[in-house]
Amino acid sequence: MNTNDFSIRHIGNNAQQSAEMLAVIGKDSIDSLVEATLPQNIRLSEALDLPEALSEFETTNHLAELAAQNLKVKNYLGYGYYGTILPAPIQRNVLENAGWYTAYTPYQAEIAQGRLEALLNFQTVIADLTGLPIANASLLDEGTACGEAMHMLLESRTRDQKKNNVNKFFVADNLFPQSVAVLETKAHGLGIELVIGNFETTEITEEFFGAIVQYISKGGQVNNYRTFVEKANAVGAKVAVATDLLALTLLTPPGEWGADIAIGTSQRFGVPMGYGGPHAAFIGCTEDYKRVIPGRIIGVSQDRLGNYALRMALQTREQHIKREKATSNICTAQVLLAVMASFYAVYHGKDGLQYIADQIHTKAAVLQGGLEHLGFKLTNTSFFDTVQIEVENSDEIVKIFAEEEINVNGFEKGKISITIDEMTSEEDIFELLSVFATIKNTEDSFEFEVDDSYLPKDLIRTSDFLTHENFNLYHTETELMRYIKRLERKDLALNQSMIALGSCTMKLNAATELLHMSWERMGNVHPFTPKNQVVGYQTLIKNLEDYLSVITGFDATSLQPNSGAQGEYAGLMVIRSYFESKGEGHRNVALIPQSAHGTNPASAAMAGMKVVVVKNLESGETDLVDLKE
Incomplete structure (x- = not known):
């Protein structure tokens, strides 16, 4: 047996187990199974033009060579990404601990009480620091969080605003450019007219349903938006605020000067920059938006015996239930990174x-x-x-x-x-x-x-925050490690057991694949670093794009979407733009099977398409008669 073969260590079955399974289904080899199940006309006629696979040891060495090509420089670039110190007990006991990094999406509260408590801590941090009563268990990044906030405000328009098609949204010109880019794309799909300008000189009229400002601005200025919020509210426009969590420990939170929604990233709380991600974004809001806030929300409940228990709450607003009527296609959270950020806050506390x-x-x-x-x-x-x-x-x-x-x-x-x-x-x-x-x-x-x-x-902030005992008991390494372990024991992850649920999120990140996250020349790299300083990252990205192009048979690949749902949305936006470029923008109907994942119709609706559902037969197959109709 070639013990250096990655698949032997990680796919999960050996030659003997394969033979046993083949015997049950009456086949003598994998090749004969493929022959019987995969139509000849869709099979590859020749092998993929890809380099030989590397062993795990060779892969680690290869990554080390690439990392060495990323120059060690000092970055003062800002723009939403910052150097941060990841406390060693969090690095060793969370980021590098299979009990946390292999845990499954917490659909089953009974086997995820530890993670749910860590995520409840995260939500508490966001609610306390933003001054808003509701927060979710994280989003994908700050840019998409801005897009989610805009969509929430659109869906929450008054009846008169919807009747009069009030569709203008103000974007302060002090917003980070990456956030503006996401807003422009999302506005196109939703039929929103963006107005980008100076918050002090632009007049917000009844034609606007909402606005977003940056607190602190991209150039560093701390602006007082109280008057702006009052003027916007006076004409029925609601305000979202992109903000900095760490700054909110010193500055008055947005919820105290009238903001309806606050968004941003928790990257500053101990999560490496990693050349742009992934990071756990956050969103907080007032009670008025609890039915449209996207993503996971952890709520406090009771079990059947009346004991304290945690669960995922308010799921009726999610796309797997509301489908094309959902406000968002977000179906997951950056749980590991949100957990890291929450432990960072637990470890440091308010002081x-x-x-x-x-x-x-x-x-x-x-x-x-x-x-x-x-x-x-x-x-x-x-x-x-x-x-x-x-x-x-x-x-x-x-x-x-x-x-x-x-x-x-x-x-x-x-x-x-x-x-x-x-x-x-x-x-x-x-x-x-x-x-x-x-x-x-x-x-x-x-x-x-x-x-x-x-x-x-x-x-200057005068209100208190992080008063819960979880943020006041674990400020030594020993106490923090014990707390992390207590929560880990309340959870089920792949280091203990297989979780018998099938989903797009059921995957295993091998330890080898995660090692480089802790390397300085991989983790501590700002995404806006000049390309000539990050040759290693550029090579890694280019190689992956090329490999995926070969595997998929397409001419090029984008690695920009940071979730499957964002990928399908990006694809649908490309299709929509393609037809618009040909003068066929009226072709906006998306046929989606009844059995499709809930993100599919939600993404189509976000891309400005009309969803037509194709029925399924009782067997689960597509109803071809309905499809033809």
Whole structure:
């Protein structure tokens, strides 16, 4: 037996077991089984043009070679992605623990009480920090979370707004560009007219059903949106806010100044950047939206004996029940990463999170003071972690820093932004200032006064948060490990047993496939890093795209969708756009079998298609007569 063969270790059956199964069905080989079941006219006539498979050891070495091609640089790019310190007890006991990373989607509450408690902790973090009463057990990423919020507000229009086809949605121009891109795509499918502009100068009229703003803006400014929200609400428009969880430990939460929905990412809570993901996004909302909030919601309940128990709640709004009438095609959650973020909050607690946030802000304030001292023109009057200057030669400055193996943000023409995170040291701040001094052709001792805070005084947080005992008992490594283990014992994962449920989410990530998540040159890589600094990642991505193109027989492959449901939505949007490009936009009917997964009709509806259901026979086969009709 070739013990280096990946399939022997992970597919789950050996030659003897295969022979036993073949005997039961009356076949003498796998080839004869294929011959009897797979029509000749759809079989490949020749082998796939793919390289030889590597053993697990060879794969690890190959990944190490690719990782070495990703340069080790210091990133201050921000834009929704930040360096973060993953506490070792969480890395070893959650991320690298099969009791957590092989756990199945928690459809059966009885065998998932530990995970459900960790996810309830996650929801509590989101509700407490955003100041909104309801949160779900995570979404896919911040961009798609913005899209989900817009869809929620569309579906929640008043009867008069729907009757009058009120379809305008305001997008603040300070939103992260990746979020704007997702909103533009989703708006096209839903027939929404996006209006992108300055939140202070754009007039929100009765033609708008909603708006979204960024708290904190992409350039770092902390804006007060109270007046904007009041004006929007006065004409019946509701407001969603993309926000930063860590900043909300110091700033007034959106729920306290009138926001209906808050979204963002929990990546800052101990989850590596990983060149863009995956990360667990979040969404919180008021009670008015509990029937349309997407994804999983964990609720507190009782078992048949009256004991405390957890379950997934409010599922009647989900696409597997509402199908094409659902508000979202999201059918899962980033559970492992949401669990990591929740344990990060459990480990640090309120005081620890505020300390981390204070340290970040203090270092940003020192940087601001140093740049002011050097004579640079600063743009942010108030900020949390991002300092921005106006310069004429922004491209040249970006290059100067790149030569020092430092990446600063020059994405806005004529401006340079520097975002401080949990990993930034005092030495890093003065390294940045010394480069800026060189740019100014000066040597400096950097003796200057620093303001205590650049947080706006009218937005300082006064409300309490994370008061539940779970966030106040486990601040030592020993207590945290014991808590993690207690929850793990209440769960069933593949390290204990097979879960006898079939689903698109039943899969096993081999340990070898997860090792690189903890490697610095894989995990600590910002997604907007210049491509010439991440040759390893670029090679990995290109190879996978090429392999998948060969396997599927298509000309090219996109790896952009980050779930099966997002993939089918992307495919349907491509089909819709194809017909529109030919002047055949009226061809908008999607035939979907009655037996299809609930995400299928939901995705079609989101893509602006009319869903026509094709019936199934009692045998489960498609009713061909109904299909022809």
